[in-house]
Amino acid sequence: MxxxxxxxxxxxxxxxxxxxxxxxxxxxxxxxxxxxxxxxxxxxxxxxxxxxxxxxxxxxxxxxxxxxxxxxxxxxxxxxxxxxxxxxxxxxxxxxxxxxxxxxxxxxxxxxxxxxxxxxxxxxxxxxxxxxxxxxxxxxxxxxxxxxxxxxxxxxxxxxxxxxxxxxxxxxxxxxxxxxxxxxxADTAALRRELAALGRDATAVNAWWASLSPAEREALKISDPDLVGNTNGIPTGDRDEANRGSLDRDLDRLRGLPADERSDAEQALLDRAEAAEQALAIPGSKVDRTTGLPVDVNLLVYQPGAFGGDGAVAVGFGDPDTADNTAVIVPGITNDGTTIPTNAEDAFRLFERSNGAGESSATIAWMGYDAPSWRPQDALDWPGDGLDMGSVVREDKAVAGGALLADFVDGLRATDEGDRSHLSVIGHSYGSTTASHAAHGHGLAADSLTLIGSPGAGGDAVDHARDLGMPAGRVYAGAADNDFVSWLGRDGDLGMGQDPTQATFGATRFPVDPGVEFHAETIEEGVANHTSYFDEGSASLGNLVAITRGDEPTVISGRTEAANDMALDWARDEAVHQVEKEIEATRQEIERGVEQTREWGRDRWQDVQDAWPW
Amino acid sequence: MVTRLPMLDLVARIGLGIVTLVWLLTSCSSSSSEVDGGPGGGEAQAAKREMDALAEKLLPDLVPRLGEVTEMDAEFVERGGYGLYDYRASAQVLRPAPRREALAEVERVLEEHGLTVESPGETSDVTGTLGNVRVSVVWMSGDAVDTADLTVNTLRPASGDDDYVADTGPTDYTTYLR
Known part of the structure; x- marks a missing residue:
């Protein structure tokens, strides 16, 4: 043996x-x-x-x-x-x-x-x-x-x-x-001066940051977390650490105050800090399938008091400095620092669907500009949030936001390590107008620009996709047929620019589920149509995943009916619907009246019979 | 192109703006209890009740076909600042049963529970719907680990239930698996 x-x-x-x-x-x-x-x-x-x-x-x-x-x-x-x-x-x-x-x-x-x-x-x-x-x-x-x-x-x-x-x-x-x-x-005052001297040059900021010792970087994160956390060109991990330090400080201080002793401004700060905290917690214990480690979540912008208290914030999933593909999502109207959990949910869904199969992804919900926003409790606050929402009819916030977005993307380019990341910017609603201004006016350093649910591709100077200055064929557009915001794009002085899904605009149009037809009394269905682009299982999400990964989406031909004509069609049909509804309501009212009269007559006849026993 | 009817465009734009504002004001002040029984509940409460009930019956049969789930909270997620809420739960199954082998089993379980199984295309591998609830499973490969992502969500967003949603914490769906 x-x-x-x-x-x-x-x-x-x-x-x-x-x-x-x-x-x-x-x-x-x-x-x-x-x-x-x-x-x-x-x-x-x-x-x-x-x-x-x-x-x-x-x-x-x-x-x-x-x-x-x-x-x-x-x-x-x-x-x-x-x-x-x-x-x-x-x-x-x-x-x-x-x-x-x-x-x-x-x-x-x-x-x-x-x-x-x-x-x-x-x-x-x-x-x-x-x-x-x-x-x-x-x-x-x-x-x-x-x-x-x-x-x-x-x-x-x-x-x-x-x-x-x-x-x-x-x-x-x-x-x-x-x-x-x-x-x-570390002499943090001197470091601060050096950084200020570099201005908005993200590449120079990145090189300067790399020249610092670890102790200098750490000292600056502690002495000036708001500066380090929000300066484009500083690596994502360092921005995240500085911003989380600020967030931790704010939550500690503001939660330590009894609720009835907080001023309105302090409560507003706490609301924004807690919203950021909630957004950072979205992945829970989920694992990044490309690393096998918990999902890397980064707080890339944290300025809860910015824009008159609306707040600026950006939350990312995955590491944009090392990812093969990075997408920046720009939300639109009604969003501010308090809505970042919602924006981050969309970004995380895009991350989950695009990350893997041999390519790593990073997605960022960037609420780093002052979108026209709305706080219902302040609806009558004029000029206040009422005025803020009213600014949706103007483009100035999109113009200012476009400059900030272009700077942010420059920062991502500067901190990109290894092979050049494929970088997509996806603008939704008013965010698409903002992203268009970043592209047309500020040389947005992205590989593609996608406009979804767009009220207009930014101003009079943009008549065609080529005016956005993106690589050829890399302007994408999608709109649900029943998304009323996508009916606002138009030529001329009034409005926020061309409807980017028009065939004449020259963008690559991809299919989006049409959404349900809606009436004035079910306007929430219209709003749902406008907010369904990142829905699980939707045609839109599938195409956004393809674009994020640098692949071509499914392509369909552009709209041939002018966007405003779609709005007019709806208004005309709606007028007919409302009149028919009114007629139907009146008919039912008359029927009820006739029936009640008959009943009254029957009752009186019964009374007569009861009182006259023949 | 459209400049031929500038006044009509303007009217349409203003009309849409008014409709939106009216809806916003309405959504801020609506009494949700009018929609579906109970104070402060309404559409959101009905959506939660429907999805929780389905999840409680379905998940104990479905999840073992995929693998192990350690965390799955269902909660409301608002759409932008619009006061519309989706109710949603998702879980990540690490190193799941291989897609090819599990697919038929997953479809069978969904059908047994009365869901209509459909193939939505690019983002979900299996999807089933029943009433206002959708269940989807997506297999994804990764350099480090393969996953199956299980999502249960409502199809139509609920509106006008800000207070109810604010007062409703997450529901732990893993308790249905014990």
């Missing part, structure tokens, strides 16, 4: 204690550091209250200076702690991937061992040499894998040790003070 030594199966790896979700700790720490930095700045900027004089005033000044200095020691300590946590989380992300790879290798090895055992059971003497060779091969694989697993756990311990040492180096007041006063601490 021959003995063949088969290696034992390799046991499953213990799960890692830390996960990429540990980044939440870093975010909280950074948020704390930002808040402490704000306190420090306030203490330094303000002295004794106005009107104070004499010894009390001097004492107050000194006390505030001392407090400011001590707070700065906390900030300096936190700068180091946050940097250490950041490095640790990066390592955890890499180690998590390694863990998954090792588990996969282990599974394959154990399957091979099972297969060998089965072959041995069924073997004859002639098979022995080959089986022994396979066993030897598996033994070597097993040893190699066991060594790899041991080395992996050593790297996990090393990462933890480094973190503990870094945190231990700033865990008391004296260490914080020395961190604050040490030579080489």
């Amino acid at each position: 021959t003995t063949i030594t088969v290696p034992a199966k390799v046991p499953a790896l213990e799960p890692m204690e830390a996960t990429p979700a540990a980044s939440a700790v870093t975010t909280s720490l950074r948020g704390g550091a930002i808040a402490a930095g704000d306190v420090c700045d306030t203490m330094r900027a303000k002295g004794a209250p106005p009107g104070w004089t004499g010894d009390a005033s001097i004492a107050a000044d000194h006390a505030m200076t001392r407090f400011g200095r001590e707070t700065d020691a906390v900030v300096a300590a936190l700068e180091k702690a946050v940097l250490a946590c950041d490095v640790y989380v990066d390592q955890v992300v890499r180690l998590t991937k390694e863990h998954a790879d090792l588990e996969s290798d282990r599974g394959e090895l154990n399957n091979a061992i099972d297969a060998l055992m089965a072959d041995i059971d069924a073997s004859t003497g002639d098979d022995v040499p080959a089986l022994e060779a396979r066993a030897q091969q598996l033994l070597e694989r097993s040893r190699h894998l066991t060594d790899q697993i041991a080395a992996f756990w050593q790297r996990v311990r090393d990462a933890e040790d480094r973190l503990v040492r870094a945190l231990g180096a700033v865990d008391d007041v004296s260490e914080g003070r020395s961190a604050a006063t040490r030579d080489g601490r």
